[in-house]
Amino acid sequence: MNVDQLRAALPQWVEASRKYTSEGNVASYIPELAKAPAHALGATIMGRSGEVIRAGETDSPFTMQSISKVFTLLLALIDNGEDGVFAKVGMEPTGDDFNSMLKLELVEPGKPFNPLINAGAIAVSSLIHGDTPAAKTERILSFFSETAGGAKLTVNEDVFRSESATAHRNRSLAYFLKDNEVLGEDIDVEDVLQVYFKHCSIDVTCEQLARMALLLAFDGTDPLTGREVVPRRYVQIAKTFMIMCGMYNASGEFAIKVGIPAKSGVSGGILALVPGEYGIGVIGPALGSKGNSTAGVHLLETMSTALDWRIF
Numbered sequence: 240m241n242v243d244q245l246r247a248a249l250p251q252w253v254e255a256s257r258k259y260t261s262e263g264n265v266a267s268y269i270p271e272l273a274k275a276p277a278h279a280l281g282a283t284i285m286g287r288s289g290e291v292i293r294a295g296e297t298d299s300p301f302t303m304q305s306i307s308k309v310f311t312l313l314l315a316l317i318d319n320g321e322d323g324v325f326a327k328v329g330m331e332p333t334g335d336d337f338n339s340m341l342k343l344e345l346v347e348p349g350k351p352f353n354p355l356i357n358a359g360a361i362a363v364s365s366l367i368h369g370d371t372p373a374a375k376t377e378r379i380l381s382f383f384s385e386t387a388g389g390a391k392l393t394v395n396e397d398v399f400r401s402e403s404a405t406a407h408r409n410r411s412l413a414y415f416l417k418d419n420e421v422l423g424e425d426i427d428v429e430d431v432l433q434v435y436f437k438h439c440s441i442d443v444t445c446e447q448l449a450r451m452a453l454l455l456a457f458d459g460t461d462p463l464t465g466r467e468v469v470p471r472r473y474v475q476i477a478k479t480f481m482i483m484c485g486m487y488n489a490s491g492e493f494a495i496k497v498g499i500p501a502k503s504g505v506s507g508g509i510l511a512l513v514p515g516e517y518g519i520g521v522i523g524p525a526l527g528s529k530g531n532s533t534a535g536v537h538l539l540e541t542m543s544t545a546l547d548w549r550i551f
């Protein structure tokens with residue numbers, strides 16, 4: 240299938256996948272997210288010259304939520320190197336829910352298993368350089384904007400406040416990390432949480448997500464400018480985590496059925512990439528029991544099957 244055929248097929252695939260929105264529910268544990276349209280579905284695919292193929296509801300921004308964890312991981316690697324990051328988070332999938340605290344208590348030394356579960360991403364937030372939470376957030380925003388090809392990304396303050404006011408479980412995780420000394424003595428738990436909630440609340444469109452994914456598809460060197468934005472090794476680490484745990488504890492099924500690196504968020508967004516070819520941004524706010532967009536996953540499976548995208 241060539242690009243013109245893909246352009247012609249995408250609207251039909253989106254409409255065929257839309258019915259799977261009825262199998263999911265919009266996240267409501269962050270009250271502001273509950274306002275999202277339950278039956279929306281949209282996808283943007285971007286190629287190496289920035290050409291865009293899109294279908295469905297791709298225009299409204301949505302918050303990155305857990306998708307942001309991939310990019311804070313990259314920034315933490317840039318700031319601290321591999322040893323610095325892996326001193327605080329592990330390299331293994333958990334098989335537990337993304338916000339589980341089970342293993343923080345059960346498995347010594349109480350280090351989060353990986354940077355894409357909430358506990359791991361909170362630990363990663365503490366590694367971002369900057370003197371204050373505001374300075375760290377500014378650095379995150381400017382780095383994310385750079386990965387999005389210079390788009391000016393901002394924090395959705397309503398979603399930030401909504402999450403911050405209701406994040407009892409994330410607070411528990413963070414205090415557990417403090418007690419386990421993953422967050423050191425000099426680190427203020429509320430400061431770290433503020434950085435974490437802010438980066439989860441960064442607004443993006445499908446096209447911006449596709450642009451960010453395109454950078455990963457080209458190993459950190461922007462195919463539109465030829466500039467290295469992230470060292471290849473760090474992108475390699477991020478993509479490995481995306482395959483192992485990017486879709487939470489449905490990552491195995493996703494790897495078998497769809498077979499490309501991806502990361503989802505509870506807003507219903509999914510960032511996915513086809514190495515050396517495409518960056519993809521999908522939004523479908525209705526989530527299945529494991530926290531992934533039901534229609535979004537179905538749409539990606541359809542595309543991957545038709546275009547033979549599976550990397551394995």
Ligand SMILES: NC(=O)CC[C@H](N)C(=O)O
Nearest residue numbers: 304305337357439504505
């Ligand atoms: N899975 C997600 O997208 C989780 C992100 C969300 N901000 C949370 O911490 O719960």
